[in-house]
Amino acid sequence: IKGYAGTLRREDAEWDIDTMRRGLNIIEEEADRLTELIENLLMASKIQVEGMVRLEIDEIALDKLIRASVERFQTQTNKHTFKVEFPSDFPVILGDPRRLRQVIDNLISNAIKYSPVGGEVKITGEYDEDWIELAVSDQGIGIRPDEAERIFERFYRSDDSLSRSTPGTGLGLFLARAIIEAHGGTITATSYPDRKGTTFSITLPRQMQQPT
Ligand SMILES: Nc1ncnc2c1ncn2[C@@H]1O[C@H](COP(=O)(O)OP(=O)(O)OP(=O)(O)O)[C@@H](O)[C@H]1O
Ligand SMILES: [Mg+2]
Incomplete structure (x- = not known):
């Protein structure tokens, strides 16, 4: 994420729209992956503390x-x-x-x-x-x-x-x-x-x- 964001915001470069889009897509996908990782870690530690998963039925x-x-x-x-x-x-x-x-x-x-x-x-x-x-x-x-x-x-x-x-x-x-x-x-x-x-x-x- 950092790599792509850093590259795209460089002031000495003009990116064409396709390059920009590809970069932004990767940033979006990687951000989703990070969010999922954090949610999973939080859920796992919650299970450890509370002993079970709380459900919304x-x-x-x-x-x-x-x-x-x-x-x-x-x-x-x-x-x-x-x-x-x-x-x-x-x-x-x-x-x-x-x-x-x-x-x-x-x-x-x-x-x-x-x-x-x-x-x-x-x-x-x-x-x-x-x-x-x-x-x-x-x-x-x-x-x-x-x-x-x-x-x-x-x-x-x-x-x-x-x-x-x-x-x-x-x-x-x-x-x-x-x-x-x-x-x-x-x-x-x-x-x-x-x-x-x-x-x-x-x-x-x-x-x-x-x-x-
Ligand atoms: N369909 C499958 N075929 C073969 N091995 C599998 C399969 N599903 C899971 N495994 C094995 O079981 C392990 C645990 O799967 P699990 O889904 O818990 O973790 P993961 O996919 O490695 O990571 P994540 O937390 O992102 O799901 C995997 O790392 C893999 O070694
Ligand atoms: Mg898995």
Whole structure:
């Protein structure tokens, strides 16, 4: 941010409009990234102090929320194709829309980050009388079975070279699990040795009990 801002404001240079725009775009994206980082850090320390996530409950159509997220992410990559499969009568549930969007966004962003050659990112939804179930799967590098639980730890990042060279703080899944559990649900990760990629599964109660 500083680099680009400093360059663009130099008084001895006249930038054409395209250069200016590109620079400003990068500044905007990086500022968003910083804001997100700070929000995540604050949320993580709050969880530590208060022991849980506070939710603002409203009605949510998760299928619509997910389609909107996918549309945003689709503009950031042309190596990945997205497939969203929900039954047309998928139920509206009670939950915190902002927090659940944060969970979905992190899962989609991980699916993209950790499948560097691209492939399909598939998001499905199912439901029964009491629960809804979401699955986000990618065709990326996968996770080792011994890491399937550890990736939900605070600041945990895999030690493979891709994860080390990819930007991230290792907070996304820690917060995702805290958010889903605050809703009374579960989130787990599975990788299959015979098949590439990872699947994240989420269950959420259709009628959540407010934690007391
Ligand atoms: N879809 C995936 N495929 C393979 N590995 C994954 C996937 N999602 C997460 N991981 C591994 O789990 C680690 C933790 O993920 P998490 O989302 O918590 O952190 P992050 O993406 O590194 O950073 P951020 O805090 O920005 O989300 C990642 O660093 C990566 O090693
Ligand atoms: Mg992440």
